[in-house]
Amino acid sequence: MDVFKNLITVQIAALGNVDPVLVYQAIDNPRSLENGDLAIALPRLRLKGNPAAIAKEWAASFVPNEYVTESSAAGPFLNFRINKTALIKLTLGQVSDKVEKYGHNSLGNGKTVIVEFSSPNIAKPFHAGHLRSTIIGAFVRNIYDANGWNTITMNYLGDWGKQYGLLAVGFAKYGSEEKLIADPIKHLYDVYVAINKDAGEDETIHDQARSYFKKMEDGDEEALALWRRFRDLSIVKYKDIYGRLNIHFDVYSGESQVGKGMAEAMKLLHECKLLEESEGALIIDMEKYKLGKTVVQKKDGTTLYLTRDIGAAMERYEKYKFDKMIYVVASQQDLHLKQLFKTLEMLKFDWASKLEHVNFGMVMGMSTRKGTVVFLEDILEEAKETMHEVMRKNEKKYAEIADPEQVADEIGISAVKIQDNSARRIKNYDFDMARMCTFEGDTGPYIQYAHARLASVERKSGLEINHNADLSLLTEPQAVDVIRTVAQYPDLIKSLLNGYEPCNVVTYAFKLSHDISACFENLWVRGADPAVADARLLMYWSARITLGNAMRMLGLRPLERM
Structure with missing residues (x-):
């Protein structure tokens, strides 16, 4: 346009x-x-x-x-x-030229943005909150990438703090080498739950945990070696889950890796006279900014995550000289992020104004047929099984799919992601497995079906795509509607920089899918006059490319058969 x-x-x-x-x-x-x-x-x-x-x-x-x-x-x-003829020629010409880059632009001019997202705590389940951060964070990265920015995705793991002392104490009592290697995240979570239960009845366990974490902070090699194993094994498992979700990170960081930066942060906080003593601990008073008081160092000398976040931000700017850094974190952390940004501003870092918090609401009612779910993998498995059951009902189509298990997994993941992205991100939403896995209405499976059906039109036509087709033959209102919607895609991509709302792409993908569906009844390719068939096939191909681009923006892998 x-x-x-x-x-x-x-x-x-x-x-x-x-x-x-x-x-x-x-x-x-x-x-x-x-x-x-x-x-x-x-x-x-x-x-x-x-x-x-x-x-x-x-x-x-x-x-x-x-x-x-x-x-x-x-x-x-x-x-x-x-002029509709001009619209059709210009739009389909652009799609033909750019293909999977259709909609992309160079607005960012190579500026650098860091997007920090997902950031699970080791030894705690990869749950719905992390899923939202992961999906929305990847979407934010895709927005900047499509708008010409150099993007760096960062997973800042919760891998430090007293809970690791507690985990070490628990592992000595409940740990199993075999279970740790088989499924580190689940086993460490089970250990953590068991030792937490014990600690509720025996206060000395908390003392042991504090003592162990103090050894970690003091650089005790034996304490650090065990912690390092937990961390490394967990990252391997996380990478499997992220791969399944079609998400990758450029950098795996973590609270533990903020060493020099944290010491520098404490030094600067002292120099700028921002610290006050309160019952042996060091705090920053932000009452005049209506941000309360926040502890940066406990009375035993150990740090809190605000201190580590300050150090991490300093190290990142030093290393990457970013033009923007975005934290994709749940709205429960609004106060923490405001305190972090205000502290960096009080430390007189001019880049503090380049920091942004993209927040989101809660997922309610996260459960499966087997009862309350804790782990994301349980959700993905159930979504896959549900889609597999649906696919098996059509024996003819099922037989044509090379890897039905993989296709069922992709449709299940699409169902989860589209449900997550269908409302404004700040809203809480109710997780509903039955609703999201249906092909009826506006769901992830419906979008995948629309894409696969377009791929089927191309296969069954027996024709090559003719990029020089006579587009003046596309006169029907339904064809013009499809191309008008395709033409709106580049403007949509630009608009996403304001608000980062995945629901806008979801709405667009459904609109395009509905427009395409309205064409199938009358605008046939097979059996049409050859010149008309060429023009219609180019229209359907352009619609598939554009729908696929919108799906990839949402982190979906477009399917060609299902």
Whole structure:
């Protein structure tokens, strides 16, 4: 749509002596296509005078051209009609040129962004909260990547603190080498639960845990060797889960690895006179910023995670000189992140203004048929089994799938991700296995089905994609609707930088899927006149490429058979 928007912008900016950037940003899709293909709500231009009168005057003064054929006023709205033939040729030409890069741009101009997300605590289950951070964090990374930024994804593991002292004490009592190697995350969690139960009845266990963690902080090699094993084995397992979810990290970091930075942070906090003593501990008082008081060092000399987060941020800027750093963390941590950002600002780091917190709501009712679930893998397994059962019902199609187990897994993961991304990220949502695994309505399986059906159209046509097809033959309203939606994709990608809302991509993917579905009944490829078949096949191919790009933006692997 850029060509059309630019031509409108030039004329309207000149007519009203308005900033062209403001005009371009105000051009939107109208509420109804009966009014036009594009529209400007004049109040957005902050003009003096009556918006309805100005709209009428500008509509009369607008000079049509080969791309924008008409302008009309409707109250404070200025509507435009565009040349459908030009829209079709330009859009399908761009998809043909860019293919999987269709929608990408160079807005970021190679600037660097660090996106920290997922960040599970070792020895605690990889649960729904981590799933949300993982899915949303990967989405934020994809947004910046598509908008021309250099992206660095970082998994900042919760791998330090008194709980590791507790875990070590527990492992000495309940640990099994065999179980640790077989499933480190689950076994360490079981050990942690057991020793926590004991500690509830025996306070001396907490003393042992504190003592063990103090040894870790003091660099005791024996204590660190056991902790290192727990960490390394857990990361191997995490990588398996992330691979299954189609997610990768450039850097595995962790609270434990903030050594020099933490010492430097404490030194600076002292130098800037930000620390106060309170009952033997060191605190920062942020009451005047309505952020309360926060402890940075306990009375036994051990640090807390705010201290380590300050050190980590300092080390990251030193190493990467980032232009932006984003923390994708649940809304329960809003206060902690505000305290972190304010502390870095008080330390007079000019890059503190480059930090951003992308938060999200809770997942409610995380359970399976077997009862309450703790581990994400249980959820993924159940989603896979549910989809496998559905697939088996169609024996003919099932026989055509090379690896039905893998396909069932992908559809199950798509179901989980689309349900997670269907509402605004700050909202809590109810996890519903039955609803998300259906092919009825707007679900992950439905989007995968739409993509697979488009791939099937290409296979069954027996034709090669002809990028020089005669596109003037695509005259049907359903074809124009599909191409108009395809044409909106690049603007969608730009808009995602404001708000990071995956639900906007989900809505777009469903809209495109519905538009495509409306074509299948009448716009056949097989049996059509050869020139018409070529044009329609190029349209379906472009729709598949664009739908696939939107799916990849959401972290899905588009399927060609299911």
